[in-house]
Amino acid sequence: MRDEQSPRPGRPPHPGGTPPRAERARRVADTLRQQITSGVYPHGMLPDERELGHALGATRNVVREALALLSDEGLIIRRRGIGTRIVTAKYGHGLERLTGLAETLVDYGTVTNEVRAARIVPHAPKAVTERLRLPDGSGAVYLERLRSLDGRPLSVDSTWLAPDIGRPLLDRDLAHRDVFDLIEETTGHRLGSAEVTVHAVTAEPDTARLLEIPAGAALFAIDRLTCLADGRPVDAETLRVRADRFALQALVHRGPVAPRT
């Protein structure tokens, strides 16, 4: 049995046999992030460095470096003499079902929206009309909402809606309700499905100010095109979500064998 000191013959990535500290710290940070996200530390405090080192098979120096990485991510706060506090559990958003934010987070707290824009744009940009399959030059409804969970900013959502779908929403309670929910209520029909694309980006200064995070912090930019049950696209939006408070989750199946090419 090869042991930790003997890398594969011909592939000596770490001449000394032991990976450099930065790599070990990254590995320990990964494990801790996974544990924090999955609720291993329900009381919001991490064990001390010695105990963490034992559980994670790492020296105190490596643990300290891993904690610094997670502190940079905004996941934890370290205070001398007090210990390491988890800033906030990350809210998991499942990718199996199409849900609005307030629906998803109903168990975590109350979502409120600061409606920063809610208006009819008489001539929507061509890129928008094409995506919503509207005639060239058609109007569309534009919404921008700063969404908070229990009063703390979570995301900035920019939403374009087909005019017949969006217009009735302008008189509804956009500050407290999900757009999905309102669309279903005003049309009397369930939504069908959405194409979702998830990007990781960094916050430019304006978004950072709105979301109360440092400029340059990691963000999700989630692009979502939502269709009615008949397949008509009616809602094209980009959600910018704080990555220190939010993770995406999915249960993925292997399925049948893919054809070999």
Add this chain to the structure above:
Amino acid sequence: MRDEQSPRPGRPPHPGGTPPRAERARRVADTLRQQITSGVYPHGMLPDERELGHALGATRNVVREALALLSDEGLIIRRRGIGTRIVTAKYGHGLERLTGLAETLVDYGTVTNEVRAARIVPHAPKAVTERLRLPDGSGAVYLERLRSLDGRPLSVDSTWLAPDIGRPLLDRDLAHRDVFDLIEETTGHRLGSAEVTVHAVTAEPDTARLLEIPAGAALFAIDRLTCLADGRPVDAETLRVRADRFALQALVHRGPVAPRT
């Protein structure tokens, strides 16, 4: 019909009636990112600022600012007199099915792996043995691979495997094959499913160096626990993936009405 100059009564987010330029630039950047990712510009060049402004309903100043944001994300390169080139199309990785990277990207190019670590760790950390449901103090196999697509770095993957599953892999072609594929070949069984959690983080200096991106650039950190068809967890890993070359995609369905609480 309310028009663009009349925000909702009582909610005048933009006193002048027009949103500030940073917001408009963000909105235009979102649309462009979506278009680039979905292959609207197959020849790899963006139209000039005037044409983009027309398609996106924005002034040239706003278009210029949006292009600067996408340039910071590493998506495009601007050259005076030549125009705006898409650095590389983003590779979409579907979240509907559990697949290895080489399987997913088979249409885009050839995935190769620099195997930086491939060894048996005699006493795996407690956090790892618990996750893989191994006895306390058990060994495990650790792999670290720098994965490239057509010779350019795409991700750093750190993988812990149950010892009976991982040991046979140490003699296989880890430089050219997916771990999923190798597990199925050596065990003779298909994998079942995986719990996937997706984080957005920024690259610390060591990861940045490996992936050849600036420190502080956005990354995906994807945590994945993969099980055999009988539900036994055998593979716990974290993938750090360059966000300028990669996006996650899913088709999400609305499904039945959720119970109200």
